[in-house]
Amino acid sequence: xxxxxxxxxxxAGVSVGTVSKALGSSNDVSMATRDRLRALAAxxxxxxNGNARRLRSGYSRTxxxxxxxxxxxxxxxxLLGAGDAVGAEGMSVLLCDSRGDDIRKRHHLHTLLxxxxxxxxxxxxxxxxxxxxxxxGVPVVYAYGAxxxxxxxxxxxxEDAGAATAVEHLLALGRRRIAHVTGPVDFAAxxxxxxxxxxxxxxxxxxxxxxxxxxxxxxxxxxxVATDMVLRAGEVDxxxxxxxxxxxxxxxxxxxxxxxxxxxxxxxxxDNWEAMTTGSRPPLTSIDPDLEAVGQxxxxxxxxxxxxxxxxxxxxxxTRLVLRESTLG
Amino acid sequence: xxxxxxxxxxxAGVSVGTVSKALGSSNDVSMATRDRLRALAAxxxxxxNGNARRLRSGYSRTxxxxxxxxxxxxxxxxLLGAGDAVGAEGMSVLLCDSRGDDIRKRHHLHTLLxxxxxxxxxxxxxxxxxxxxxxxGVPVVYAYGAxxxxxxxxxxxxEDAGAATAVEHLLALGRRRIAHVTGPVDFAAxxxxxxxxxxxxxxxxxxxxxxxxxxxxxxxxxxxVATDMVLRAGEVDxxxxxxxxxxxxxxxxxxxxxxxxxxxxxxxxxDNWEAMTTGSRPPLTSIDPDLEAVGQxxxxxxxxxxxxxxxxxxxxxxTRLVLRESTLG
DNA sequence: ATGAAAGCGCTAACAT
DNA sequence: ATGTTAGCGCTTTCAT
Numbered sequence: 001x002x003x004x005x006x007x008x009x010x011x012a013g014v015s016v017g018t019v020s021k022a023l024g025s026s027n028d029v030s031m032a033t034r035d036r037l038r039a040l041a042a043x044x045x046x047x048x049n050g051n052a053r054r055l056r057s058g059y060s061r062t063x064x065x066x067x068x069x070x071x072x073x074x075x076x077x078x079l080l081g082a083g084d085a086v087g088a089e090g091m092s093v094l095l096c097d098s099r100g101d102d103i104r105k106r107h108h109l110h111t112l113l114x115x116x117x118x119x120x121x122x123x124x125x126x127x128x129x130x131x132x133x134x135x136x137g138v139p140v141v142y143a144y145g146a147x148x149x150x151x152x153x154x155x156x157x158x159e160d161a162g163a164a165t166a167v168e169h170l171l172a173l174g175r176r177r178i179a180h181v182t183g184p185v186d187f188a189a190x191x192x193x194x195x196x197x198x199x200x201x202x203x204x205x206x207x208x209x210x211x212x213x214x215x216x217x218x219x220x221x222x223x224x225v226a227t228d229m230v231l232r233a234g235e236v237d238x239x240x241x242x243x244x245x246x247x248x249x250x251x252x253x254x255x256x257x258x259x260x261x262x263x264x265x266x267x268x269x270x271d272n273w274e275a276m277t278t279g280s281r282p283p284l285t286s287i288d289p290d291l292e293a294v295g296q297x298x299x300x301x302x303x304x305x306x307x308x309x310x311x312x313x314x315x316x317x318x319t320r321l322v323l324r325e326s327t328l329g
Numbered sequence: 330x331x332x333x334x335x336x337x338x339x340x341a342g343v344s345v346g347t348v349s350k351a352l353g354s355s356n357d358v359s360m361a362t363r364d365r366l367r368a369l370a371a372x373x374x375x376x377x378n379g380n381a382r383r384l385r386s387g388y389s390r391t392x393x394x395x396x397x398x399x400x401x402x403x404x405x406x407x408l409l410g411a412g413d414a415v416g417a418e419g420m421s422v423l424l425c426d427s428r429g430d431d432i433r434k435r436h437h438l439h440t441l442l443x444x445x446x447x448x449x450x451x452x453x454x455x456x457x458x459x460x461x462x463x464x465x466g467v468p469v470v471y472a473y474g475a476x477x478x479x480x481x482x483x484x485x486x487x488e489d490a491g492a493a494t495a496v497e498h499l500l501a502l503g504r505r506r507i508a509h510v511t512g513p514v515d516f517a518a519x520x521x522x523x524x525x526x527x528x529x530x531x532x533x534x535x536x537x538x539x540x541x542x543x544x545x546x547x548x549x550x551x552x553x554v555a556t557d558m559v560l561r562a563g564e565v566d567x568x569x570x571x572x573x574x575x576x577x578x579x580x581x582x583x584x585x586x587x588x589x590x591x592x593x594x595x596x597x598x599x600d601n602w603e604a605m606t607t608g609s610r611p612p613l614t615s616i617d618p619d620l621e622a623v624g625q626x627x628x629x630x631x632x633x634x635x636x637x638x639x640x641x642x643x644x645x646x647x648t649r650l651v652l653r654e655s656t657l658g
Numbered sequence: 659a660t661g662a663a664a665g666c667g668c669t670a671a672c673a674t
Numbered sequence: 675a676t677g678t679t680a681g682c683g684c685t686t687t688c689a690t
Contacts, residue, residue: 016662275602
């Protein structure tokens with residue numbers, strides 16, 4: 001089927017061991033033969049058999065990636081970031097998507113372990129905690145959503161900081177009557193961000209207008225509906241939204257009411273989802289959770305764990321404030 | 330490190346061969362010992378070493394997936410569909426993303442081949458043709474964008490049919506003055522869809538209003554700008570757009586002009602991108618290219634090719650018309 | 659500097 | 675029905 005080491009050896013009239021040394025990084029071989037054998041191997045189209053190599057070394061140089069988000073809007077950047085970091089080390093990513101199905105997840109986990117991965121990244125579909133996989137025989141890193149077990153290592157975006165940054169930005173613009181329109185209360189993201197918003201305002205002796213966040217879902221429709229509720233609650237000069245979709249709905253509804261953005265009301269979204277932020281009129285200032293960094297950091301931590309240096313706890317990665325016209329006159 | 334077959338054999342007081350047979354599908358072993366050994370293996374936490382198994386069989390039971398779309402909006406569904414089909418056969422997907430970088434692509438291809446994949450799917454980031462990889466030693470299937478070499482096998486969405494369906498839908502609603510606002514001319518998608526639109530209209534003795542498609546980019550902004558051009562061109566009762574983003578821009582602009590959708594002007598988008606179609610007012614009728622099916626079909630074809638039944642040519646998969654309020658009064 | 663040989667963990671052919 | 679053994683392709687001692 002394929003050119004083996006022994007084929008090259010035979011063609012060169014030397015032993016397999018010599019060819020192996022010549023192609024590897026051994027210096028128990030003369031320059032002359034090394035060059036000769038390398039040239040010959042290349043010419044013959046020799047490709048090392050990964051399975052044989054891995055069988056010997058005991059490492060697969062492969063990490064598993066278990067995602068649960070069939071839509072992929074959040075998981076894709078994490079996955080790409082992780083793929084980059086893993087690929088940079090010459091390793092590969094085995095991808096499995098469970099579609100949020102627990103049965104499928106167990107099955108995939110089994111497949112991955114049987115395949116012989118050196119480590120595993122589990123990628124949550126939300127920032128809610130994910131159940132710990134426990135000891136599966138190889139190191140695991142939890143990404144996007146933290147593991148329920150603090151002894152595991154997790155890499156997640158720092159939502160508290162993200163929400164605080166958004167509010168501080170609005171405060172810096174001189175806004176004082178700030179509303180918070182966000183998603184369902186059963187999302188950790190909703191709760192964390194809302195709590196961070198209230199803490200930040202309280203520190204300035206302020207509170208939300210109307211008091212407390214407006215909880216709904218992550219859609220534009222909800223953003224439009226919530227806008228009515230906000231305006232009815234009294235004067236408002238800024239709205240911080242739990243997602244860009246909500247922010248877009250809010251922006252559209254405010255425009256419909258004849259309010260100018262940002263002169264009358266400034267709007268900040270969350271996620272920095274380009275499809276939403278740039279199509280909006282005006283384009284939306286937003287918090288970018290830097291999901292690629294989450295993926296990269298998770299992958300690097302995993303590789304270290306594979307090499308014997310595991311970590312524990314939750315690492316929260318900084319977010320970025322991306323300024324656009326919805327807060328900039 | 331891990332429990333081997335020989336460990337189980339020793340613990341059970343039998344030979345490795347017997348354990349191998351007991352765990353495998355051989356019937357050269359008594360029911361009694363089979364059950365006993367299986368139980369023991371499970372209890373001891375035995376996991377077969379994939380590398381050893383693969384070394385013997387010569388197959389890696391792994392396929393490579395080379396994507397080039399860092400954004401992933403189109404490639405993600407294809408990838409998921411392929412992952413499903415591959416996983417259903419007990420095989421795994423090794424994922425590599427080239428970020429549209431050719432150097433990285435070569436590098437990843439090398440990594441994948443060295444890893445010993447049984448086959449490869451290359452996933453384009455647009456429906457434009459992708460350069461053939463030629464003979465890389467394992468079967469290749471081209472997905473989303475067809476290979477430049479007709480001897481290769483490609484699976485792509487049927488854009489001609491998609492565009493024709495959209496126009497036929499509008500015609501069935503009694504619309505006769507149809508505009509086509511679409512993307513840049515250097516996209517195959519733009520050209521194919523526009524050509525199909527014109528063919529469909531011509532067959533009814535009609536033509537576009539204004540004559541010819543309006544070419545721009547894939548953004549909402551362009552949709553809004555184009556709307557002015559369309560309205561200036563004379564009376565129009567429908568707009569078929571090359572993307573949902575464009576359709577959304579068109580819809581917003583029409584509403585701003587006080588036109589009712591769909592009573593005055595019906596709008597159809599392309600891609601069935603939920604973020605765009607459902608947030609819009611009204612929600613958008615759209616063509617769904619069924620990208621998961623593209624992925625599944627590509628994967629199944631690849632598995633067949635791996636088993637020795639390669640195909641050639643381009644398979645174009647049907648699209649679906651998804652009805653929403655932008656065409657349904 | 660090069661060759662010979664053991665062995666990674668598994669399966670399958672052959673022997674008992 | 676069970677045990678023994680060769681060998682998948684490679685790396686790595688250990689001899690030479």
